[in-house]
Amino acid sequence: MKRLIIILLILFWGEYIFAQSSPCWLRYPSLSPDGKTIVFTYNGDLYTVAARGGAAVQLTANPAEEWMPVWSHNSSSISFASDRYGNADIFLVPAKGGTEKQLTFHSADEYPYDFSEDDQQVIFGGLRMDAVNNRQFPSDAQPELYRVSVNGGRVMQLLAVPAEDAKLKGPFIVYHDKKNRENPWRKHQVSAAARDIWLYDTQNDTYKQLTDFLGEDRSPVFTDKGKSISYLSEESGSFNVHRLWPGRPGASEQLTAFKQFPVRFFECIPQWDTVLRF
The missing domain is CATH 2.120.10.30 (TolB, C-terminal domain)
Incomplete structure (x- = not known):
C-alpha cells in the first residue's frame, strides 16, 4: 500500500521560514493540496509562502483579525474567518491575491473547515436557528455544520449535531x-x-x-x-x-x-x- 504522507505543522514551525526576522505567533499554517504553498496567520492577517521557503507575501490587509485559512482542493482559493464586522464570518480570497468575498453574514461566529469535493461550497461551523421541534438550542458550546456556495447566497445545514x-x-x-x-x-x-x-x-x-x-x-x-x-x-x-x-x-x-x-x-x-x- 502506498505510504500515506502526513505534513506536520507544529507550533514552532515559524523558525523554519522566518529564522532571520524571528516573528512570533505564526498561527494556523495550512499547506495547499498541490504541496506548493503554505498559508498562515501572522499579526491578524493572512500570508502565503512557498513550501520550499522564501519571502512571505501578505494576502489580506485589514485591521480586523483573520484566521483559520482553508484551501480549496484545486489550490486556487482560500476560505478564512474574519471578525472585520464584529463576529467571525466566512470569507473567500484567491490564493494568488485579489478581492476578498464575504460569504456569510450571521450575527454568531462561523468558522471554515473544508470545501466540497467540487470546490463549489465552503463547509463551516456556526450557530444558527434550528427548527422549533429541535431539542437542541443554539449555543457556542454546541456548533452545527453548514455549507454555503462560493458565490454566496443561502446557507444550508449539513448536520445539527456539534461537529x-x-x-x-x-x-x-x-x-x-x-x-x-x-x-x-x-x-x-x-x-x-x-x-x-x-x-x-x-x-x-x-x-x-x-x-x-x-x-x-x-x-x-x-x-x-x-x-x-x-x-x-x-x-x-x-x-x-x-x-x-x-x-x-x-x-x-x-x-x-x-x-x-x-x-x-x-x-x-x-x-x-x-x-x-x-
Whole structure:
C-alpha cells in the first residue's frame, strides 16, 4: 500500500521560514493540496509562502483579525474567518491575491473547515436557528455544520449535531465532537469534555464513534484515499498523529512520537513520499 504522507505543522514551525526576522505567533499554517504553498496567520492577517521557503507575501490587509485559512482542493482559493464586522464570518480570497468575498453574514461566529469535493461550497461551523421541534438550542458550546456556495447566497445545514473540523469524502463526513466550551488549546485534560472522532454516513444517515480515549482526540482528516482517518490524539502523552481504519477493529496506529512539544496542525498530502516538519 502506498505510504500515506502526513505534513506536520507544529507550533514552532515559524523558525523554519522566518529564522532571520524571528516573528512570533505564526498561527494556523495550512499547506495547499498541490504541496506548493503554505498559508498562515501572522499579526491578524493572512500570508502565503512557498513550501520550499522564501519571502512571505501578505494576502489580506485589514485591521480586523483573520484566521483559520482553508484551501480549496484545486489550490486556487482560500476560505478564512474574519471578525472585520464584529463576529467571525466566512470569507473567500484567491490564493494568488485579489478581492476578498464575504460569504456569510450571521450575527454568531462561523468558522471554515473544508470545501466540497467540487470546490463549489465552503463547509463551516456556526450557530444558527434550528427548527422549533429541535431539542437542541443554539449555543457556542454546541456548533452545527453548514455549507454555503462560493458565490454566496443561502446557507444550508449539513448536520445539527456539534461537529468541528469536519472533512468531506464521498458520502462521509468525519469530525470531532464538542461537548462543552473546553479550551481547544488546553493540554492533557481528561474529562467528560474531551473530544472524540465521529464518522457520519450521509447515504444511510448513520453515525459511528471512532475513538473512546478519555483524553483529547481531534482534527481528523481522510487518508489512504479515504480508507483510513488520521487525527491528533493525546493518547501517547502529548498531541501526536494517530491513524485508524473505520472498517477494521483494533487500536489506532501512532505515526509520530513527539514528547515535549505537541503537534497542533497537520495536513495530508497523499502523493508525497517524505515527511516534512516545520
